[in-house]
Ligand SMILES: O=C(O)CCC(=O)C(=O)O
């Protein structure tokens with residue numbers, strides 16, 4: 311009796327917590343959904359343990375859908391009907407054990423369950439072919455017999471490997487053409503190329519084979535098979551287990567694919583050269599569903615999971631002699647890399663499209679909530695604005711610098727439509743401003759129309775000197791003679807600002823490794839937030855609050871990279887002079903270089 315009261319109390323308390331943290335209401339009225347209040351992913355509960363519970367108690371009901379969110383010590387069950395949920399509830403609440411200590415499980419009915427589905431709107435990589443049932447079960451057995459080996463040899467961190475034809479060298483990710491292995495690809499494999507011909511694919515005969523053996527929990531990091539050592543086609547035959555392979559494109563697209571046991575995966579074109587593939591190190595995979603939404607085919611990563619078995623894959627490649635001549639430059643190690651400070655205009659524009667414009671469109675809402683007050687230095691500069699003036703805020707973001715005045719004309723210009731609508735929202739009710747969508751390199755505004763221009767934290771997003779100069783020339787063009795501008799940019803030197811985080815900086819000094827990302831043939835370092843800048847041209851991570859906010863997954867993780875050119879001392883001053891400005895004031899403020907300049 312006492313025990314029962316205790317359970318009751320715990321159930322109530324949990325219900326209150328769930329309501330406030332997830333907005334999910336527990337109910338005394340039975341329904342098909344149940345929450346297990348004291349067992350979940352964080353307590354080590356696995357789906358099978360629940361299903362065992364159902365079997366143990368002799369319940370002959372269809373197994374419910376199991377939803378366990380990462381890091382939570384509760385989980386949800388969705389039964390096919392209320393009757394069965396009630397049966398489970400009556401049998402288990404306060405009685406069944408949650409762990410070995412014999413803690414009783416306590417349950418609540420809930421009105422809804424969290425939606426943990428992730429929608430993947432992108433199409434499969436072009437050139438990716440998945441030929442299911444490519445070999446029979448009997449053939450699969452024979453291949454496993456031929457290639458399986460005892461577990462001790464050739465252990466990589468994540469899996470075990472063997473090579474035929476040429477050894478794959480993991481340091482340089484290539485092969486030594488002068489050092490072929492004695493062991494060639496076994497002739498038992500020849501059936502594969504013969505069978506591919508029946509599918510209309512005559513790929514010839516590969517000369518290199520890597521066999522990967524993955525135990526459950528093992529995977530392979532995202533990578534592109536290096537272009538220069540290998541040719542146009544790569545094949546992967548899967549044995550023993552289905553697995554989900556993730557595909558990532560440098561534009562941010564992300565596509566998961568189910569690679570079935572006994573399938574042959576063919577990578578060509580974009581899938582071979584322009585996308586990365588990888589397998590997450592997990593003991594399970596999510597169930598991927600194909601669905602039609604707004605008459606488009608999309609994939610859905612459901613919250614259902616399936617366990618993995620040991621998987622052996624045979625990756626067949628063709629070695630290449632001579633450089634790769636593919637047309638996909640981003641991931642190509644043969645393509646000539648360009649340094650970021652002297653970019654061709656087209657490259658620069660692509661870089662900005664991917665790593666400035668597209669990022670701001672995605673983060674506009676979140677970004678806006680992190681920017682509230684105008685900087686004191688902006689406020690101070692704006693004090694010179696006399697009644698009747700025309701003021702332009704170019705790259706106005708969410709409009710935090712717009713003045714609460716109705717004795718001046720204010721134009722708020724912004725390139726990002728997301729930020730521009732945040733701006734419209736923000737200035738509703740404070741003074742007046744006309745919002746225009748505008749690109750500093752191509753501003754459709756009348757010459758000499760402004761008395762005052764401010765351009766705050768914008769110019770550092772242009773990725774070539776020519777474009778930075780052009781944007782300042784635009785400001786010059788828009789100002790009337792005698793008009794002034796305040797321009798600020800991020801400084802490379804952050805030592806005199808609050809930006810640096812001491813412990814992070816110490817960590818950084820200890821680790822030498824630096825992540826580099828290649829964007830359109832340009833190598834850019836990825837900055838470690840809150841540490842001193844080591845480069846002038848770099849990518850700065852922006853962490854989205856939650857991918858599930860948008861329910862659209864562009865990448866498995868929710869970090870976006872923004873391009874910045876951080877300025878050296880005097881660099882901005884020199885640009886302003888080159889654009890024909892007279893410098894009135896120049897100072898460093900909170901990690902930014904700021905220039906007040908006047909049109910002569
Ligand atoms: O296991 C697989 O199917 C892929 C292996 C792979 O990508 C590789 O070895 O490069």
Ligand SMILES: [Fe+2]
Pocket residue numbers: 533534535587
């Ligand atoms: Fe690969």
Ligand SMILES: [Zn+2]
Pocket residue numbers: 537538583634635636637638641642643644645
């Ligand atoms: Zn290439």
